[in-house]
Amino acid sequence: MEVGRNWTLEQWKKVAWSDETCFLLHHVFGRVCVRRLPGEVMAPRCTVGRRQAGGVSVMLWAMFCWKTLGPTIHVDVNLKRATYLNITADQVPMISGRGLAHTGGTLDKLESIPGFKVNQSVEQVKQILQDVGCCIVGQTETLVPADRVLYALRDATSTVDSLPLITGSIISKKGAEGLSALVLDVKFGRAALYKDLDSARHLAQALVTAGNSLGVKTGAVLSRMDAPIGRCVGNAVEVCEALECLKGRGPDDLKELVTALGGYLLWISGHSPSLEIGKNEIALKLKDGGALKKFQAMLVAQGVHEDVACSLCSDGNNNFQHMKKAAYHTDLKVQHDGTVLEIDGLALAQVLHMLGAGRTKSGEQIDHSVGAEILVDMGQQVMKGQSWIRIHHNSSELSTHHHSELQTALVIGSSNSYKTESRVAEFIPPK
Numbered sequence: 280m281e282v283g284r285n286w287t288l289e290q291w292k293k294v295a296w297s298d299e300t301c302f303l304l305h306h307v308f309g310r311v312c313v314r315r316l317p318g319e320v321m322a323p324r325c326t327v328g329r330r331q332a333g334g335v336s337v338m339l340w341a342m343f344c345w346k347t348l349g350p351t352i353h354v355d356v357n358l359k360r361a362t363y364l365n366i367t368a369d370q371v372p373m374i375s376g377r378g379l380a381h382t383g384g385t386l387d388k389l390e391s392i393p394g395f396k397v398n399q400s401v402e403q404v405k406q407i408l409q410d411v412g413c414c415i416v417g418q419t420e421t422l423v424p425a426d427r428v429l430y431a432l433r434d435a436t437s438t439v440d441s442l443p444l445i446t447g448s449i450i451s452k453k454g455a456e457g458l459s460a461l462v463l464d465v466k467f468g469r470a471a472l473y474k475d476l477d478s479a480r481h482l483a484q485a486l487v488t489a490g491n492s493l494g495v496k497t498g499a500v501l502s503r504m505d506a507p508i509g510r511c512v513g514n515a516v517e518v519c520e521a522l523e524c525l526k527g528r529g530p531d532d533l534k535e536l537v538t539a540l541g542g543y544l545l546w547i548s549g550h551s552p553s554l555e556i557g558k559n560e561i562a563l564k565l566k567d568g569g570a571l572k573k574f575q576a577m578l579v580a581q582g583v584h585e586d587v588a589c590s591l592c593s594d595g596n597n598n599f600q601h602m603k604k605a606a607y608h609t610d611l612k613v614q615h616d617g618t619v620l621e622i623d624g625l626a627l628a629q630v631l632h633m634l635g636a637g638r639t640k641s642g643e644q645i646d647h648s649v650g651a652e653i654l655v656d657m658g659q660q661v662m663k664g665q666s667w668i669r670i671h672h673n674s675s676e677l678s679t680h681h682h683s684e685l686q687t688a689l690v691i692g693s694s695n696s697y698k699t700e701s702r703v704a705e706f707i708p709p710k
């Protein structure tokens with residue numbers, strides 16, 4: 280290799296090596312084998328009789344570099360340029376769960392999109408990854424089946440916040456996904472399972488240790504969740520807000536968290552030379568529509584009608600057009616002038632849970648249309664009588680208890696008391 284003759288060790292560490300190998304089944308191709316010396320013509324002692332077995336082979340492709348071993352992939356077709364580019368493209372599978380207690384579930388949110396199927400067989404998951412490059416699915420009878428049972432029981436046994444069960448649940452799914460790199464978002468604050476930074480860090484370190492012990496390069500981000508992320512809480516409303524983010528819009532704190540998580544993953548997986556460059560690359564994909572296009576393809580691959588997916592992902596579309604709408608909307612008013620100091624995300628989640636957005640026990644149906652839109656920002660100056668939140672609900676009216684709980688979630692005070700904080704508190708590197 281003339282080009283690398285004078286390369287340093289650090290330069291060679293950046294090289295990825297790959298090769299394909301054909302393995303014969305039954306040791307033969309199914310042909311008649313002949314060994315013949317010069318001048319010999321089909322002498323009986325030089326021939327081997329026909330065999331019934333044979334005629335089948337498999338082609339395997341693999342890659343390795345200084346830092347890691349890549350997966351071994353069965354290639355069903357000739358390894359041409361298009362096939363090579365397809366199998367070397369990054370694939371991002373996600374096995375997720377449903378809502379537990381007041382926390383929302385990714386699968387519940389996605390099922391608010393008409394036609395979206397979270398239950399996919401292993402073969403279907405592989406096909407979606409090959410065709411699209413990403414998928415979000417749930418546990419099945421054959422895909423992390425034990426976690427499927429334990430996940431359902433944690434809520435019923437009041438062990439939602441058990442550190443060993445959380446660690447086992449998360450890492451078992453990630454191990455089944457066959458990942459090479461992983462970044463976990465571990466939240467802390469009033470609306471999270473862990474209320475303070477230290478306990479969240481303890482969980483994050485357990486997850487990072489477990490992930491790396493499985494050979495997955497695992498890091499974590501500790502993010503604040505006292506107030507809701509973005510301006511929406513619920514199922515359909517959060518999907519609509521996520522679509523806004525994918526269209527390059529959406530709340531700043533949501534975009535901050537998305538670019539931090541994505542940028543960190545690009546960095547630790549070796550796809551970006553630094554965290555900042557990785558974050559910029561993610562921000563560019565949100566701005567240029569690349570992320571939205573990929574999400575649209577995933578929707579179609581997982582059962583959403585092509586016209587619906589196209590409509591949801593079009594720039595001028597009303598995102599609620601295809602979602603189930605709540606029968607009633609109720610706006611709550613600010614009680615006095617001042618600055619928005621706090622919005623208690625836990626209080627909002629608990630009220631929405633009572634209104635049907637969450638489940639009390641495993642297997643219960645939820646109401647995807649129930650949710651909340653926050654109409655003010657943290658640190659914003661507000662006036663008495665101004666609407667600060669809109670509740671989407673299907674009961675004819677909110678109860679006095681609901682009103683009281685929601686109003687206590689909003690804390691108004693002096694602007695001198697407000698402190699701006701980043702959503703991201705800390706990065707935990709792979710071990």
